[in-house]
Amino acid sequence: MPEQKFPDKLQELKSGAWPSFVKEIENAAQTSPMAKDLYGQLNQSYNEKIGHWKHGGIVGVLGYGGGVIGRYSDLPETWPNVSHFHTMRINQPAAWFYRAEDLRKVCDIWEKRGSGLTNMHGSTGDIILLGTTTPELEPIFNELTAIGFDLGGSGSCMRTPSCCVGPARCEWAMYDTLALTYDLTMTYQDELHRPAFPYKFKFKMAGCPNDCVASIARADMSIIGIWRDEIQIDQDAVREYAERGLNIQSVVVGRCPTRCMAWDSKELFIDNENCSRCMHCINVMHRALRPGNDRGATLLIGSKAPIMEGALLSSVLVPFLEIVPPYDDIKGLVNNIWELWAEEGKNRERVGEFIQRVGLANFLDAIGLEPEPEMIAFPRENPYVFYRTE
Amino acid sequence: MPEQKFPDKLQELKSGAWPSFVKEIENAAQTSPMAKDLYGQLNQSYNEKIGHWKHGGIVGVLGYGGGVIGRYSDLPETWPNVSHFHTMRINQPAAWFYRAEDLRKVCDIWEKRGSGLTNMHGSTGDIILLGTTTPELEPIFNELTAIGFDLGGSGSCMRTPSCCVGPARCEWAMYDTLALTYDLTMTYQDELHRPAFPYKFKFKMAGCPNDCVASIARADMSIIGIWRDEIQIDQDAVREYAERGLNIQSVVVGRCPTRCMAWDSKELFIDNENCSRCMHCINVMHRALRPGNDRGATLLIGSKAPIMEGALLSSVLVPFLEIVPPYDDIKGLVNNIWELWAEEGKNRERVGEFIQRVGLANFLDAIGLEPEPEMIAFPRENPYVFYRTE
């Protein structure tokens, strides 16, 4: 490690049972001067309790408006090798599946031209290549495309879509999350690479209401698998669960949010009309219960982090939609939404905030959807109605 | 009935099983020309689908700033006897108990000097004497005080407090609602009669969480009886309910909002620590269950109708308080609140709106209460904290 005027505090994070990011930086530092200076600067931060990066940079590759986060040290003299330390966001393959062969190629490029440090993965889903310099950006880009990888999104664009493992390894995928993710990503390459929206727009695809990709909390459009018909019950298997000691009454029936189940120690009854498809009973007794066969997804819109009107969860936009290629209905809707929001949205106004500003009913009107009661938790409580009279 | 140029539509409301207010007007009209013209004007409204009263008047009795709602017809030529038609609000006795003897005296005064029509009672709780003229106000007032009645509130004052029947006829009264109502009314006669607040301020006293006087929905201060210790269970009586056919599991246990009860067909179990004192189980099995003995009230603040920031429910201000004369703790708190709100409140800003504007934490600070977790449904979800550093 570099000579420092600060005690090596990071050292303390090398032991312990959890794998150590410090060891990873050290490991990269064996060959990368960048990683070495990152260690130094980070250690200085640990001593001073303050970060040492300057406010954002704006760098990139030709023809793209995003995909690179510019970053400069505010101590370039002390840590010259991280005076530039840009990250590149690389669009991950759907559901984060890799072939070792290809992943190694990415490593080689990054070892050669970057810090050798990565995040597998960023919160949006991209591969994050942590730290390189401005002159390396174009070469890296070109070498990456040569092995079949492309940049992800940053800036006011469609961000890199991502999805849960879905049909690749999950019995509950109500639609093909990987296929839809890939298709949307390819359809909207221009919107991904050339920011032209009021702010970012994220898609996240989850195969069922368990939402293993946290789409309802952090996607401007959350597409979550669901079914409409009845839960399939295998009563023998239910009894088996009971025999093997599962307290069905308290653990399953007792936690059903709509209280729509009953269990008489022999037969499990579900009042499917009142079931809200929460997945709980299926999660617990997966051998006995399966979602119905009339499958599709609910489209929800607008979730985001707090800044600036407070965090939002996505809310129902289309209660049910069959999800079948070429996904024209989804794309038609997305185009209408983008058209409206791009035209009327304010700078840095996410679509969820936009809807709150203009009102959901007006938003629906403008994108050509009919109001449906599934879109709301409950009707208005205040009598401040903008009635329309002739 | 008077000759009219409009068909007598009111006539249709004289039949039917429900007692008819039209018959009441007719009845009064036999002796009161005012009631007669009220019939006429109201019938005209029924024909034209529009009211015929001018915007509020400002009339009263000497030394009082409220208690009378001025009202003038906008058709004084057509209906001269209601050209003045002021209502007087008479402070009802607590819990609306009367002695016939005294009530008849009120009737006599009103027959002589008013329309002979009343509301028993107004929504705030007053006796409403419907319709008289300006010159009659002083005489009526003097005759009323002579028989022991006084005006109630109107305008930006403390409004006439009211309460549920409480200990007078209810086994669930956790404190003496009538005594507190009377005491507050008497203590604050000046605040009741001489408006000097930013807006109205209502008290409603309910003996238990059933809230039979709807205080949580329509009182700036709602004082609702509650207990702190355990629900008293008579297990024999519980079993009797079961024997007589009550489905305790579904009707009682199954509707407990905290799911803190259990019933094994022999014994009823209540996890009192998690019981939220909702009253449901007690309501249904009153012979078997009784509130605990450590009794008092929860003070809640701020409910009101929607105008203008949307309707509010009262929210917890003091989770538990023993209610004992001379109620100095309540009065001390009320004085602090009034002092603050009168000083800082905007014109026509109810105390509930005021709290929302300045923030509950600041409000508590200013009136000298410590924040307690019982005051909130849940802690903040947004990270916009006004931290105080030295």
Add this chain to the structure above:
Amino acid sequence: MAAEPVKRVTDIGPPHYGKYLPPVVKANYGKWVDHEILEPGVMVHIAESGAKVYTVRAASPRLISVNKIRAYCDLADKYCEGFLRFTSRNNVEFLTAKAENVAPMKKDLEALGHPVGGMANSISNIVHTQGWVHCHSAATDASGIVKSVMDALHEEFTHMRMPGKLRIALACCLNMCGAVHCSDIAILGIHRKPPKVETERLPKICEIPTAVASCPTAAVRPANISGVNTVEVIEESCMYCANCFTVCPAMKLNDAENDGLSIWVGGKVSNARHEPMFSKLAIPYIPNNPPCWPEVVDAVVNIVKIWSKNAQPYERMGEWIERIGWPKFFKMAGIPFSREHIDDFKHAGLTYKRSTHIRF
């Protein structure tokens, strides 16, 4: 006019309730241990001492003449040692220690035209307001609608066959005097046209800053119109709440053609089971149709019916709807869902459906 009484007194306050309590109540004040509802409108309360008080509750139109009050007083004299009370929902109650008084008193009340009932799981009186009888602000009448609705529902007052209590309220304008905002079913008078500003008269009789401040949606703004400092209304921003009219007579909204009613459901006040809830919009608009408002009556009766048929015991309207979900409620009630149902005021975002908990 009669001579004034000798001494003018003020601030005496109301009569002390102690004077007005029936003897059995006074004797057992605070000592009640149980009660039983014996039949519709009749209950008995039992005191520690074993003493009992029977209560007979009768309907009242609330708007009553002094003669009716006198008739009540006569009954009180006849059966109740001269005492009576009214309830928080404007019914009249007669209390007696004598069980044998109940039946004849009930008969007398019914003969007087006042049904006995409103207790336990029934529909009690409609809490309501002034309407065209007294208020300048009214977008509809109050008493007439109440009469029409209760004529249709009176059997639910005199029976106890509902799943739970059902509280109906009516307010004739958005000021919502009463408890419309927290009722199982609420009937609310509404305007649907912006105020007609009397431009020139306004500054003479109104405080302009007050008028401007009164508007929840900032639709009222100061304006100089042909030299007069007055206000104007941005009509697209107006949602007809009439708060400007409340503070300024020169901004009238009443409109015979466009005024009418809306129906709200699912509110409650008591803490029993579910926390108190606000009422929510069910039917955005029904025209005024006096004298009997048949469309309102039908709407209310319909909602009462589907609730009473489908709710579980002790499930109030709002609790029931919460269980079955709003989409199902709209479907069962045959009410079309429309843009008006979607909140667009301050907290609107919180009313959007933020989960996939959907019932199909």
Add this chain to the structure above:
Amino acid sequence: MAAEPVKRVTDIGPPHYGKYLPPVVKANYGKWVDHEILEPGVMVHIAESGAKVYTVRAASPRLISVNKIRAYCDLADKYCEGFLRFTSRNNVEFLTAKAENVAPMKKDLEALGHPVGGMANSISNIVHTQGWVHCHSAATDASGIVKSVMDALHEEFTHMRMPGKLRIALACCLNMCGAVHCSDIAILGIHRKPPKVETERLPKICEIPTAVASCPTAAVRPANISGVNTVEVIEESCMYCANCFTVCPAMKLNDAENDGLSIWVGGKVSNARHEPMFSKLAIPYIPNNPPCWPEVVDAVVNIVKIWSKNAQPYERMGEWIERIGWPKFFKMAGIPFSREHIDDFKHAGLTYKRSTHIRF
């Protein structure tokens, strides 16, 4: 620098996932019928065809070197026909059709220093962000706290003895990259001092209207200061969100003394049982104490403990607290309740306790 590749291509998008699916996955894609969690970090999925795929999940610090990725790749070659995947919480997963590969693979992973676990009712990886490693906005580090907390909690990763899943997230500033706003436990970096405005430099490098518009509480306003058109901050209105800094480098908030962390609890994302919920403030402030943030670790471990001891099966943090009530949570956790807990932003009124449903 190396010569550029012959042809510059753009917009090729990510590799098609089809290329990257392990053979058994490809063969049974969309045909899975069940799964079983066999032991911590190991599960098997069963297809219609009867085919099985075993998954071994290992912890990852997310910030990994290319050498570590190569080590993963070597394992993939050794046991998984050259395929591997990462999870939505940044763990690494190895899939194989061969049951016999599981045990040695697990051993190899543990030897590599990557515990196997994170499945079922356990604590999985902490979703986190950049911190001092890369972000200008960070009020704290990310990786260091994650390491410290998971060092303390690793046994809950490698066991399955929690009442339900427990999701921890960390974000180093209020931008909340990640899912801090909906996590069972969230650790959030915070500032506590208003921005230091570089008055003169600001107009040269910032858009003034954008800076003004960026402030949620309107604390930033345009100002002319000694002839320079710039902005000023009304310090009493500032709640240190740093959104102004996000759009304007001349408004820095970082402050070594006053920056620190806050702890939030009770959020969730899944629709299982309860609808998704936001996290709520538990501990308003803990100072930055690198390298091991012992106070943060203690706070998190404490909350995990009381939850795991008291919650019922499948009761997530927020569901549990909802059942026992917030007052009890604060009491059990030994966290003093303070003014900071009380919301005072837009929807604050809706967080007040609007009922008497109190647990004593």
Add this chain to the structure above:
Amino acid sequence: MPKFEWQEVSIDVDEDGFIEDPALWNEQVALALASTEGVDALTEDHWKLINYLREYYAKFGIAPMIRKLCKETGYSLKEIYDLFPSGPAKGACKVAGLAKPTGCV
């Protein structure tokens, strides 16, 4: 519109006796209006209140809130009722020729 006549004063007032056109107010009118409010003579105290009300109204376009009135004039609420028996709103504002207070009843 009712005409109100008192000595040489003759003005339009509304049903409550409030002046219809505030522009026509003068001290004589004040005296005239006072007579309807049980006030025979306008003392210095009365004028202090009237003037405060008029100045406040001229400046802000609204009547002051009552607490403010008391605070700034130094009269207690009781004293105001002694001066104007029907109170600050109905009594004092009327005599001072202000727009009729509305709303909060």
Add this chain to the structure above:
Amino acid sequence: MPKFEWQEVSIDVDEDGFIEDPALWNEQVALALASTEGVDALTEDHWKLINYLREYYAKFGIAPMIRKLCKETGYSLKEIYDLFPSGPAKGACKVAGLAKPTGCV
């Protein structure tokens, strides 16, 4: 602070090559900055964009949103990238001497 020199131009720029003091911008500077963005010569089309950006900024104190830029100048997003290969924010704004776009990355 890095110095950026090109032909006779010598100005302070930040690490991203954005001008530090917008007051020093002129057409020559534009040309100089353009050279760093893969633009050899500033054609009429380039100037149309640059001028629009500068006018908009002078008027509103902010850069226009990209959709607006396209709409009002008549250039498609693709054309803008053809003119300024690193795009409207990094390329065009830099050459036009605007404050560096921030935030949304």
